Amino acid sequence: MRKQVLSLLVENTSGVLSHISGLFSRRGYNIDSFSAGVTADPRFTRITVVSSGDEQILEQIEKQLAKLEDVIDIKKLQDGESVCRELILVKIKINDTQRQAVLSVANIFRAKIVDVSNDSMVIELTGGQSKLDAFLDLLRGYDILELARTGITGLSRGSSNVTIID
Structure with a gap:
């Protein structure tokens, strides 16, 4: 399959x-x-x-x-011949002692912190599925309150394969 x-x-x-x-x-x-x-x-x-x-x-x-x-x-959309990405938003329950460690993981993956409260943080990350899965794997030790994934979107590479409609 x-x-x-x-x-x-x-x-x-x-x-x-x-x-x-x-x-x-x-x-x-x-x-x-x-x-x-x-x-x-x-x-x-x-x-x-x-x-x-x-x-x-x-x-x-x-x-x-x-x-x-x-x-x-x-x-x-074949690997190497296209660009595919997915977006995730992850809300993590954190306390003051965990905040810096989560920020470090987010920085490694070039994720954006889009919301912070006293007890939680929302992180936005865009990339290929393997990148997103690796990020979520590193967050397994934390309490993930909510997770939203957009699903894959993509386009073929180059301009020779473009459909032009008049």
């Missing part, structure tokens, strides 16, 4: 997210991660979908997505 990251360029219409997620649920395919946002052109939305399966399932997912009316373009 392997993971596949697909970048979809779709028309920015109501119901497009429902059509795409419905395709997955109707066929029993799993979505590991799903992120969407309007592009520089408000007529279009970029959706990044991460799914897992064997070669046949992943091929079927791509073929079924290509059949959807709102889908304009599909790109497989």
Whole structure:
């Protein structure tokens, strides 16, 4: 079983997210991660979908997505040929004696402290999944109160693989 990251360029219409997620649920395919946002052109939305399966399932997912009316373009985001990132926000319960150690870990990973209170701290970190997982692994000794992950988003490298719509 392997993971596949697909970048979809779709028309920015109501119901497009429902059509795409419905395709997955109707066929029993799993979505590991799903992120969407309007592009520089408000007529279009970029959706990044991460799914897992064997070669046949992943091929079927791509073929079924290509059949959807709102889908304009599909790109497989391969390692080395694309840039993929994820954002996490982590709220950690801390006391005065733990604060400096957590700050040190955050600095090593170039994380940002976005909120501090007497008994907690919220940290923002962006990067690849392995970086985020390593960061969370170092925080296992602390009480994580809340954790939010955006899911992967990505783009292919270079300008030769860009879909231009007039």
